[in-house]
Amino acid sequence: MKKYAYAISALLMAGAQFAQADECSFTLNSNDAMQFDQKNITVSSACEEFTLNLVHTGKLPKNVMGHNWVVSKTDDLKAIASEGMTAGVDNQYLKPGDERVIAFTNLIGGGESTSVTFPVSKLTAGENYSFFCSFPGHYAIMQGTLTLAP
Numbered sequence: 001m002k003k004y005a006y007a008i009s010a011l012l013m014a015g016a017q018f019a020q021a022d023e024c025s026f027t028l029n030s031n032d033a034m035q036f037d038q039k040n041i042t043v044s045s046a047c048e049e050f051t052l053n054l055v056h057t058g059k060l061p062k063n064v065m066g067h068n069w070v071v072s073k074t075d076d077l078k079a080i081a082s083e084g085m086t087a088g089v090d091n092q093y094l095k096p097g098d099e100r101v102i103a104f105t106n107l108i109g110g111g112e113s114t115s116v117t118f119p120v121s122k123l124t125a126g127e128n129y130s131f132f133c134s135f136p137g138h139y140a141i142m143q144g145t146l147t148l149a150p
């Protein structure tokens, strides 16, 4: 019986370690209904780099229902999204070289996935960050908060 208890606690400890490692990456799903499946992403400041995996679980092509993942200060979101609208699908609907963009993925269509890795040193504790999709008209619904955890 005691051996069994040890085995359980060892499993729990292993689980905790996996959870910690997982904070350095995050998988976000998007769909044909213009939605992300999560509204909050937390990045651990213990991570050197953070990887965002974006999955499009829908079927529509990227010129119709394309999604990407863009992170910026919350204050910059609207300007980046509105200025990116005319940049076109080949520029991921982002103004080329926009320095307010902290990280972004390429646009993907249904059935596709992509990812981006960026240094956590680009984030400052206490700052408000948002993530969003820059496909025209999507950011109003497709957005959430990104927080740097101590």
Ligand SMILES: [Cu+2]
Pocket: 034, 065, 066, 067, 068, 133, 134, 135, 138, 142
């Ligand atoms: Cu989108």
